[in-house]
Amino acid sequence: MEIHIFNSMDYEEFVDKFGNAIERCPLIAATVWTNRPFTSLDALEKAFGDFIDLLPSSGKEGLLRCHPDLAGRDLFRGILSSESQGEQTQAGLTNLTAEQRSQLTELNVLYKKKFHFPFVICARMNDKDTIIKQLSSRIHNSPEHELKTSIEEVKKICHLRLLDIFNQVRHGTKL
Secondary structure, three states: OOHHHHHOOOHHHHHHHHOOOOOOOHHHHHHHHOOOOOOOHHHHHHHHHHHHHHOOHHHHHHHHHOOOOOOOHHHHHOOOOHHHHHHHHHOOOOOOOHHHHHHHHHHHHHHHHHHOOOOOOOHHHOOHHHHHHHHHHHOOOOHHHHHHHHHHHHHHHHHHHHHHHHHHHHOOOOO
């Protein structure tokens, strides 16, 4: 595997490449860089996961606050990260009916009011109907359960983003 390419990156290159593996959290990539060399993609992914797991609850909540609302105003203003834009588009969140958009907006507000961070789900592993159903269901979770569930979703997102980066290298896409 092309892991040697990532191990040879200097700090700035690494943070540039992996800075959004966790949405808008380049500090995590900066910290993970210090764990080089990595023996595999799994080892790199584990370093990201370990960093997250070691955060106190307040840090995990802060990490979740870096995520945009699903089908929120940032999506329609076109100011999401390219990764988030693609993920939300793939899930069908750019093609909501007026009723779905209204329902999602209302649920997002209620969710954030209860948990103090946005609803996070791995959009690439779901479609718009499943996302709305999950949001409707998860809003009834306890804060502790929802924090744990949301962090696991962040790890799924990270996993897919790391795969994307590795596939870019494997297929010769310019870093």
